Amino acid sequence: MKSFNFKTIFRKTAKFLFGIFLTNEDLPYSATEFRDRIATSPLRWLLHILVGLFWLLLAYIVFISLRFITTPDTLYNVTARSEIIAIDSFQNSAFVPWQLDGVTRYSECGSETSLVSGQLQVAQDTSVYIERIGTDSVWITLSSATLAPVGFIQTPNERIELSDCEAFELQASANNSYTLPIDGVMTIGGEVKEASAREPILHQGSVAISDKGAWSGQYYQTEPYALELGDKFFIQNPSIQSSGFIYVDDSPGMQITFNGKGDAGAIQRYKSEDIILKNSIWTKLAHDESLLFLWLFLVAAFSLLKFVIRVNIE
Known part of the structure; x- marks a missing residue:
């Protein structure tokens, strides 16, 4: 051998x-x-x-x-004008507190109203819906699937415990605008329903994919993909909580911007197949100089x- x-x-x-x-x-x-x-x-x-x-x-x-x-994660930068956004907690992480001044509270989402001012702290297992059709009032609805309290309002004098369903009405105008920071799992846009004359929908927007270069470590951004009237967008299998803010003034709807990471971005369009946005191999090679x-x-x-x-x- x-x-x-x-x-x-x-x-x-x-x-x-x-x-x-x-x-x-x-x-x-x-x-x-x-x-x-x-x-x-x-x-x-x-x-x-x-x-x-x-x-x-x-x-x-x-x-x-x-x-x-x-690398499975993709960073999505989203900017849109929408009449509705739904926010859920990401892995039971805390929501950002909001400062409310002279807003109308609807206790237990009913007809009992009161004016409240203070810091709203939303509980972790709460679903948040923010809605504004046209130039009407801004509605913040908090609900809990487990019937647990949706949070509390801390005023200068007391702490107001909330029920399992609460609604708040905010009046917005050119002289009374709001900026609401948001963290969590976002879904922008509503569903277009044939049996309804008017549902809150997305007006317009764009989604851009960003990623780090393999060698340079610098972020690049792809050409933004346009969101059309009536679209609905969310990030599939998010790996981190999305973060951004909502701006409301006298313009119709709400201006929303946020970024988040996940496997893919999904656009649901009326009577059409879902459009999946992913950072493919060719996209990475084409944009990473x-x-x-x-x-x-x-x-x-x-x-x-x-x-x-x-x-x-x-």
């Missing part, structure tokens, strides 16, 4: 490493002869070092490319090194 010593292993490894430079070349010798010619070259150690560095560079580029391409530069540099290094080897062995 033939034994493999260090020299044999080195020669076979060198044959493998140098063999790649025989591709697309019409040379009159085999990979073994190619290796042996390099071994007798005056610059053989320099060629070995350069080829070793080339393979290390190739392994590094392949590694970061695979890690970059297979640093990754393209690395691959182009590798091709240039391959061509130059192949030329240097041929000059030294022929």
